[in-house]
Amino acid sequence: MTATDGTVTADMNPVEAWVKPRLLQQDRIIYDWQATGPSGGGHFRFDLQTLRHDFFWASLPDSYEVYCTVKDTVTGYSSATAHKTVVVGHPSMQITYPPDSAKFTFSGANPGVLSCTTAAAVTPAWLADSLEWSITPIQGSNLTTIPDPPRGDTIIFRFENLPAQNNEFGRKYSSAFLLLRNGGDSVAVKDSVLVRAFYPKDATNNPDTLHDWANWFHYWRQDTIVASLDSVQYDSTLTDSYGVTINDSIWVGPAAATIHYDVHGDTGYTINNINFGGSDVNGMDCAAEVVAHEKYHRWVYLNWAAGGAWYGQTDTDGDRLPDNYENTVSHTSPDSSDTHHVAIIRQYPSYEAYGDQEYMAMFTANGLQGNHSRDWSAGLHSKQWP
Numbered sequence: 001m002t003a004t005d006g007t008v009t010a011d012m013n014p015v016e017a018w019v020k021p022r023l024l025q026q027d028r029i030i031y032d033w034q035a036t037g038p039s040g041g042g043h044f045r046f047d048l049q050t051l052r053h054d055f056f057w058a059s060l061p062d063s064y065e066v067y068c069t070v071k072d073t074v075t076g077y078s079s080a081t082a083h084k085t086v087v088v089g090h091p092s093m094q095i096t097y098p099p100d101s102a103k104f105t106f107s108g109a110n111p112g113v114l115s116c117t118t119a120a121a122v123t124p125a126w127l128a129d130s131l132e133w134s135i136t137p138i139q140g141s142n143l144t145t146i147p148d149p150p151r152g153d154t155i156i157f158r159f160e161n162l163p164a165q166n167n168e169f170g171r172k173y174s175s176a177f178l179l180l181r182n183g184g185d186s187v188a189v190k191d192s193v194l195v196r197a198f199y200p201k202d203a204t205n206n207p208d209t210l211h212d213w214a215n216w217f218h219y220w221r222q223d224t225i226v227a228s229l230d231s232v233q234y235d236s237t238l239t240d241s242y243g244v245t246i247n248d249s250i251w252v253g254p255a256a257a258t259i260h261y262d263v264h265g266d267t268g269y270t271i272n273n274i275n276f277g278g279s280d281v282n283g284m285d286c287a288a289e290v291v292a293h294e295k296y297h298r299w300v301y302l303n304w305a306a307g308g309a310w311y312g313q314t315d316t317d318g319d320r321l322p323d324n325y326e327n328t329v330s331h332t333s334p335d336s337s338d339t340h341h342v343a344i345i346r347q348y349p350s351y352e353a354y355g356d357q358e359y360m361a362m363f364t365a366n367g368l369q370g371n372h373s374r375d376w377s378a379g380l381h382s383k384q385w386p
Contacts, residue, residue: 032078034067092123093131093178095191103196103385105378106162108203114141114159116195120176121153127178128153136172138197140164140207162199164207166219169197169376201257201379204236212236216257216284216377226287226370228295242290245297252290258381260286269362272340276362283381284370292365300357319356332356 070079097119098104106112116135122128133150137143140163146156157174171194178189199206199215206218213234221230231250238244238253242260261268261277268277281289300320303310313322319337326332332339338355342348342362351358372383379385 030071030073032069032071091127091178091189093120093127093176093189093191095120095174095176095193098174098193098195101194101196103198103378105198105200105385106159106205108200108205110205111161112199112203112205114138114197116157116159116174117154118157118174118176118193119154120191122178130178132177133157133175134177135174135195138163138168138172140168159197162206162215166222166225166374166376169199169219170374172197196376196384198376198378198382198385201377201382201385202254214254214257216287216379217252219377220284220287220370220375223374224371225374226284226291227368228291229287232291232294242286243294245294245301247301248298250291250294250298252287252294256287256290257283258286260289269345271342271345271359271362274363274366276366283377283383284372284375285368286381288368288370289365292368293361296361296364297357317356319354321356321360326356330356330360332359 066084067081068083069081071077095118097117104114104116106114118133118135120128120131122131129152131151131153133145133155135143135157138159141159141161144158144160146158150157163169173192174195175190175192199219201214201216203215204212206213206215208218211218211234214236217229217234220226229252232243233249233251235251235253238251239255241253242256243250243252259277259279260281262279266279268275268281270276277286277289302308304320305311310322310325313324315322316334317337319332321330321332321334323334326334333356336356338352340355340359342355342358343351346358370383375383377383377385
């Protein structure tokens with residue numbers, strides 16, 4: 001770290017008017033500098049073009065002495081030695097942008113790009129070029145910086161390509177270092193800021209090129225972020241329902257990450273004095289309920305299959321729930337396929353044939369949620385965005 005701004009002034013160089021023109025004409029003038037500081041001395045650097053001198057110590061002194069003699073290498077003549085006591089202003093640095101916990105998201109283009117601009121205030125200002133930056137990497141995403149290498153008071157970090165893993169999003173630290181140079185490097189002043197990386201929720205620019213999956217479906221499948229989402233399939237053309245079960249296969253569509261039962265307004269449905277869905281059941285919570293709902297229908301199908309738990313049992317009302325189950329578990333009528341009038345309440349006549357099964361699918365899934373703390377999607381109904 002440079003100890004002082006070190007600009008050569010008239011009192012520091014009494015023969016500068018004689019020296020500087022000759023510097024432009026011939027390479028014969030040298031500056032003989034000496035400096036005394038704390039024990040152990042320091043490192044000295046002088047730039048003939050800018051007439052600036054920099055001193056480096058492992059620890060900053062309160063002041064140091066500088067001596068300068070100008071010599072002509074041809075004639076051997078020397079100027080009088082100038083002397084100056086330099087009072088050291090201890091440097092400081094603080095990251096001014098972005099604010100702590102700022103959020104940045106990849107673009108929805110392919111490849112997706114995330115740009116994060118960082119800036120710092122440095123005192124004295126001429127130390128800005130000594131400021132070195134780093135940021136927590138995103139595995140699977142290519143990182144470049146402007147400028148390269150990342151040195152200065154303003155840096156742009158640019159990540160290209162979304163990572164494969166959800167845990168690569170989220171908390172990242174951008175750090176700035178003001179370095180001492182005394183042989184090797186050591187950190188003198190450091191500041192860090194927390195930033196958070198997100199992905200565009202409904203875009204399809206995740207790295208899985210084998211499927212046309214929305215980003216939310218790709219990332220929420222991982223590590224039970226949304227339970228059992230990894231056991232179902234995604235159909236981008238499924239626009240008339242949240243999900244569908246055909247025999248033992250389940251598909252969900254784009255609506256599974258919106259609001260559950262939003263067609264009935266903010267309050268969802270009330271069936272058998274139980275509230276289902278509504279505006280508060282959205283995003284990954286909607287997806288969690290949709291998956292569990294469809295899994296119930298799949299469970300019913302498998303129970304009736306040969307060798308299943310209900311194979312051969314009596315189902316008087318034909319709602320695909322056996323009489324014994326309705327009497328002891330669902331507490332619906334074995335003589336009515338739609339005990340709680342699901343077909344009327346949800347305005348879907350087909351439920352007259354299996355309303356009790358639909359009610360139990362709704363009941364089983366009601367209130368399930370995704371893992372909000374691991375939702376790094378950026379979009380409508382995302383849990384940590386904006």
